[in-house]
Each structure stands twice: as C-alpha cells, then as structure tokens.
Amino acid sequence: MIEATSLRKRFGTIEAxxxxxxxxxxxxxxxxxxxxxxxxxxxxxxLYGVITPDGGSARIDGIDMLGETSAARAHLGVLTHAAGxxxxxxxxxxxxxxxxxxxxxxxxxxxxxxxxxxSLGMDDFLERRVKGFSQGQRLKVALARALVHDPGNLxxxxxxxxxxxxxxxxxxxxxGELKAQGRCILFSTHxxxxxxxxxxxxxxxxxxxxxxxxTPRDIRAASGADSxxxxxxxxxxxxxxxx
Amino acid sequence: MRKLLTVFAKEFLENxxxxxxxxxxxxxxxxFGPLLFGAMVSRMLNQSVIESDEPLRLTISGRxxxxxxxxxxxxxxxxxxxxxxxxxxxxxxVRSGTAQVVLILPxxxxxxxAAAAPAPVLLVADSADSQTRKIADRARLLLGAYGNxxxxxxxxxxxxxxxxxxxVAVNEIDIATPTGRAVVVLGFMTYFVxxxxxxxxLYLAIDCTAGERERGSLEALLxxxxxxxxxxxGKILATSAYMCLSLAINLTAFxxxxxxxxxxxxxxxxxxxxxTALEFxxxxxxxxxxxxxxMTFVASFTRSYREAQTYLTAVLLVPTLPIAFASxxxxxxxxxxxxxxxxxxxxxxxxxxxDEPIAVSDLIAxxxxxxxxxxxxxxxxxxxxxxxTMLG
Numbered sequence: 001m002i003e004a005t006s007l008r009k010r011f012g013t014i015e016a017x018x019x020x021x022x023x024x025x026x027x028x029x030x031x032x033x034x035x036x037x038x039x040x041x042x043x044x045x046x047l048y049g050v051i052t053p054d055g056g057s058a059r060i061d062g063i064d065m066l067g068e069t070s071a072a073r074a075h076l077g078v079l080t081h082a083a084g085x086x087x088x089x090x091x092x093x094x095x096x097x098x099x100x101x102x103x104x105x106x107x108x109x110x111x112x113x114x115x116x117x118x119s120l121g122m123d124d125f126l127e128r129r130v131k132g133f134s135q136g137q138r139l140k141v142a143l144a145r146a147l148v149h150d151p152g153n154l155x156x157x158x159x160x161x162x163x164x165x166x167x168x169x170x171x172x173x174x175x176g177e178l179k180a181q182g183r184c185i186l187f188s189t190h191x192x193x194x195x196x197x198x199x200x201x202x203x204x205x206x207x208x209x210x211x212x213x214x215t216p217r218d219i220r221a222a223s224g225a226d227s228x229x230x231x232x233x234x235x236x237x238x239x240x241x242x243x
Numbered sequence: 244m245r246k247l248l249t250v251f252a253k254e255f256l257e258n259x260x261x262x263x264x265x266x267x268x269x270x271x272x273x274x275f276g277p278l279l280f281g282a283m284v285s286r287m288l289n290q291s292v293i294e295s296d297e298p299l300r301l302t303i304s305g306r307x308x309x310x311x312x313x314x315x316x317x318x319x320x321x322x323x324x325x326x327x328x329x330x331x332x333x334x335x336x337v338r339s340g341t342a343q344v345v346l347i348l349p350x351x352x353x354x355x356x357a358a359a360a361p362a363p364v365l366l367v368a369d370s371a372d373s374q375t376r377k378i379a380d381r382a383r384l385l386l387g388a389y390g391n392x393x394x395x396x397x398x399x400x401x402x403x404x405x406x407x408x409x410x411v412a413v414n415e416i417d418i419a420t421p422t423g424r425a426v427v428v429l430g431f432m433t434y435f436v437x438x439x440x441x442x443x444x445l446y447l448a449i450d451c452t453a454g455e456r457e458r459g460s461l462e463a464l465l466x467x468x469x470x471x472x473x474x475x476x477g478k479i480l481a482t483s484a485y486m487c488l489s490l491a492i493n494l495t496a497f498x499x500x501x502x503x504x505x506x507x508x509x510x511x512x513x514x515x516x517x518x519t520a521l522e523f524x525x526x527x528x529x530x531x532x533x534x535x536x537x538m539t540f541v542a543s544f545t546r547s548y549r550e551a552q553t554y555l556t557a558v559l560l561v562p563t564l565p566i567a568f569a570s571x572x573x574x575x576x577x578x579x580x581x582x583x584x585x586x587x588x589x590x591x592x593x594x595x596x597x598d599e600p601i602a603v604s605d606l607i608a609x610x611x612x613x614x615x616x617x618x619x620x621x622x623x624x625x626x627x628x629x630x631x632t633m634l635g
Contacts, residue, residue, distance in 0.1 A: 073467065089253070103468070146463075
C-alpha cells in the first residue's frame with residue numbers, strides 16, 4: 001500500500017505540489033492522471049524518496065519514506081521516467097546490479113532473475129547486452145530490475161511514454177499479472193485510454209492538488225460526464241477555477 | 244561496504260566493454276607521452292650526430308683575395324664551394340637556399356691584410372634558421388682561430404711574446420652528470436605521467452556521473468536503498484582503478500621506450516629502469532584518489548556528457564599549473580612544496596630521476612596532503628549527491 005498524506009513541495013517560487021493526499025491499495029492499479037506540469041512526477045518522486053517533501057508524509061506499507069528510507073525502499077520497486085539501462089551490460093547484469101544494491105545474495109539473485117525472466121518472457125535475450133534492444137525488450141529488463149527484490153509495491157512514472165503499440169500492450173498485460181499477484185501498482189500518465197483500460201482507481205491531479213479520487217465509474221458519475229475524458233476535463237476545469 | 248564494491252565492480256566492467264573509454268584511457272592517454280618522447284629524443288640524437296660528423300659547408304666568394312685563409316679552412320676539413328657573388332647576390336643566395344652560409348672576401352682584403360690593418364670579411368647567414376645558424380657559428384669559430392694564429396705570428400715577428408695577448412685563460416668545468424643532463428630532457432616526462440594518469444580516469448568520471456544522468460539511469464539508482472556515500476565511493480574507486488591501470492601502462496611504455504633510445508650517445512644516462520618505474524608508481528599512487536575525486540566532483544555538476552567533457556578538460560590542466568610554475572621559477576625541492584599535490588609528485592619524481600636521496604618526511608608530506616585533499620573531495624561529492632538537484 002502506498003499512502004501520500006498532505007504532500008507539499010515548492011521549487012523556488014513555484015509550488016509544484018500543494019496538498020496531495022491519496023492511497024494506492026494492494027491488488028489494485030491506481031492511475032495518477034494529470035496534464036503536463038501538474039505535479040505528477042514530483043509527487044511520485046516524493047513517494048519513492050528521491051525528493052524530500054516540504055510537508056506531509058509518504059508511506060510504503062506503513063513505513064515512513066522520510067524516517068526509515070531504506071526499509072521503505074525495500075518494499076518498493078520503481079520504474080522511472082526514462083528506463084535508463086546500462087547498454088554495455090547484459091540484461092542479466094542490469095537486473096543483477098540493482099539486485100545486489102538491494103542487498104540480495106548472489107544465489108538468491110540467480111533464482112530470482114530466472115523467475116523474472118520466465119514470467120516476463122526474457123529467456124531469449126537475458127544474456128545479451130542491452131545495446132540494440134527493442135523498446136519492448138528494454139521495458140521488460142527495466143521492469144525486471146524494478147521487481148528484482150520482489151517488492152509489494154510498484155511505482156511507474158509515465159511508463160508508456162514513447163512506447164509503440166506492441167510494447168504498450170505488453171506492459172498492460174504485465175501490469176495486469178502483477179496486480180493479480182496482489183501487488184500495489186501506482187503509475188502516472190496523461191493518456192486517457194491507458195487509464196480507462198487499466199486502472200481500478202484514478203487520482204486526478206492538477207496544479208499540485210488532488211482534484212478527484214475514485215474508480216473511473218465514480219469519477220464519471222460525480223462529474224456527470226459520459227466519458228472519462230469529459231470527466232477529466234470537467235474536473236480539471238473546476239481545478240483551474242479554484243486556483 | 245559490500246554495496247560500494249558492487250558499484251565499483253559494475254562501473255569497472257561496464258567501462259571495460261566501452262571502446263571509447265578503453266582507447267582513451269588505456270591506449271592514447273598512456274602511450275602518447277612515451278611515443279612522443281621516444282621520437283623527440285631520437286631526433287635530437289640524429290641531429291647531434293649529424294652536426295659533429297658532418298663537414299662544414301661554406302660558399303666562398305673572392306677566393307683569390309685570401310688564398311691563405313682558404314687553405315686554412317680547407318685544412319680544417321671545411322667543404323668549400325666557390326662563386327662570384329656581390330653582397331646582394333649573397334643575400335639572395337642565402338634567402339633562396341641555394342647557399343646556406345656565404346663568406347665574402349672583398350677586394351680590399353689583401354691590401355689591408357698586408358698593412359696589418361683589420362682585413363674585412365663578410366659572413367652572410369640567416370640566424371632565424373637554426374640549421375644555418377649553427378653553420379655560421381662554426382664558421383665564426385674557425386675564422387677566429389685563423390685570426391688568432393695570424394696575430395700570434397705578427398707579435399712574434401715584432402719580438403713580442405704572443406702570450407702577452409692572452410691575459411686570461413678560461414678553463415671550464417662542467418659538473419653536470421650524465422643523469423643530470425638527462426633530467427633537462429626528461430623534465431616534462433613527469434608531466435606526461437600525471438597527465439596520462441588523469442586521462443585514464445577521465446571517461447569513467449564522466450560516465451559515472453553525467454553519463455548516468457544523460458542515460459536516465461541516475462534516478463532509478465538513487466531510488467535504491469544504498470547510501471550515497473557508497474555510490475560515490477564505488478564510482479571514485481572505479482575511476483581510481485582505471486587511473487592506476489593507465490599509470491602502469493604509461494610507466495611500462497616509458498621504460499620500454501628508453502630501452503630503445505640510446506640516451507648515452509647524447510652524453511646522458513636515464514635512470515629509468517623497472518625499479519624507477521615502481522618508485523614513480525608509488526609516488527603517484529596517493530595522487531590517484533585525489534584526481535579521481537576531483538574529476539568526479541566536477542563532473543557531478545554537469546548535465547551532459549558534452550558539458551562534462553568541456554569542464555574536465557580544464558580540470559586536466561589544473562595539476563599541470565604548479566609544475567609549470569615550478570619550472571618557470573626553477574623551484575628546487577623544498578619540504579614546504581611537498582604539501583602541494585602534483586607539484587610534490589613532480590619534484591619527487593625528478594629527484595628519483597636525478598638519483599638524489601629522498602627524505603621520508605617529504606614522502607609522507609606528499610602522500611598525506613594528497614590523500615587528505617582526496618578525502619575532503621570525496622566527502623564533498625557525497626554531499627553533493629545527497630542534494631535533490633542531482634536529479635537534474
């Protein structure tokens with residue numbers, strides 16, 4: 001479970017996040033939806049602890065990211081905005097590097113890598129150097145790297161950005177499986193179709209505030225719109241009004 | 244500590260597979276110095292051999308006016324060619340290169356000579372050309388010797404002891420040892436050693452910082468449960484390892500090059516065997532973490548590979564400044580200078596080359612100050628990495 005409670009962050013004179021509170025539950029896919037510059041990435045960065053919030057708290061499975069950073073991180077896998085693999089290392093070495101940095105012993109690491117490779121379908125290219133991998137292959141490696149320590153929670157920052165149709169579809173399937181395993185998945189996006197196709201819950205964020213939080217159906221109903229896109233625009237329009 | 248070693252192992256391996264890093268760190272960087280050096284010394288050697296073996300070549304105009312002088316020059320092994328040239332014709336011949344040095348014996352030479360008045364000769368040469376300048380110098384020496392001989396004969400003929408005209412007898416004692424003379428030539432070898440060492444770590448320092456950021460892997464790395472100190476430590480350690488490799492290759496190459504360059508023929512002996520190379524390595528070793536930390540620190544501020552390259556090229560020059568300063572002011576080894584990194588290594592290496600004794604306290608001061616500064620920079624870099632702005 002990932003909890004954001006009254007998260008605030010200011011960069012100079014810009015208030016990137018004003019008051020973000022929401023919960024992403026286990027066994028669910030939660031989508032953080034918002035236009036560019038709404039504060040999605042900053043919120044996620046506070047949740048995975050590379051940015052210190054000015055106020056509020058971020059908790060992973062109830063562990064405070066600020067107070068017990070290492071313990072909280074052990075429960076969390078992160079797929080950052082740019083997958084950022086090491087091109088001169090093989091897929092296995094990329095996964096192994098992060099595994100070792102999580103403190104996993106080499107024997108367990110071997111086993112865990114084999115397991116991830118099987119479930120993500122990476123056996124064909126596990127021993128190849130990442131340079132020249134297709135988008136889909138890179139995504140699999142990045143995902144395996146984020147899951148190497150078997151975390152209960154997974155944060156993905158705009159994971160479908162720049163992916164082709166095949167890779168996007170593959171990612172959806174993988175996220176579906178992870179959800180079925182009972183993990184808590186939180187991802188940010190500005191693409192409406194992804195939310196409709198994937199999410200159990202949607203958190204709409206605009207100008208650094210949470211503007212709506214609920215199932216896609218709830219949000220549509222509350223705003224009186226026919227489609228999620230229409231609902232999104234209405235919610236956001238209200239948001240602009242508040243500011 | 245285990246995580247630090249994990250980071251080290253990964254950076255070491257990853258860069259070992261990068262051709263660009265390998266070529267610059269382990270080929271160009273360490274081999275450039277020794278090869279340039281070998282080529283330079285060989286050329287110097289050839290030139291000095293040519294100069295002493297080759298006869299003096301002179302073009303003479305107006306030989307009929309001074310047959311005695313011409314005979315003297317020929318008796319001293321000069322290869323003479325003869326031409327009839329006016330002063331302007333001689334200038335033109337030297338300028339165009341048809342003659343290197345022209346000696347004009349004018350019409351009034353015989354009458355002046357007979358009257359025991361200074362008989363004029365005209366030496367036409369181009370002093371901006373190092374080759375002909377040397378020929379002119381040799382010609383001048385021979386002309387002086389001829390003049391002296393004639394003067395002594397004239398004094399004797401008038402019943403005067405010719406020694407009266409030699410009030411001072413100059414004897415020179417050159418105390419330069421062959422090794423000491425070699426140090427002049429080898430003076431900037433220490434610079435190459437330090438330079439190649441830094442080159443060895445340059446690409447690694449960039450790849451570990453700006454490269455990581457440019458690839459987009461930095462944020463994922465920073466989201467791991469690893470202390471920033473371990474990350475920075477591992478990266479600096481990997482950079483240090485490449486610097487050591489580069490240094491070792493560089494020194495080996497120097498030893499090999501000097502085995503094939505016969506310095507003794509220049510009247511020098513290079514105190515540069517495997518033992519000296521090992522001493523050099525030991526002297527430079529404390530500078531390795533300092534260089535690695537400095538480059539990593541600077542590269543950590545940069546956003547891209549390109550930007551990092553720009554700044555680090557400037558950093559490469561920093562250690563050369565004290566050395567340049569020292570050679571301009573010809574500083575002698577002094578204990579207080581041992582606290583200046585790079586300069587202390589330069590001075591210690593020079594002492595080794597000269598076969599001078601080295602005080603243990605100097606060694607400790609040199610290593611201690613370098614290591615202390617390295618530690619300060621490592622702590623500063625780790626602090627920098629704790630800041631949010633690292634994400635870019």
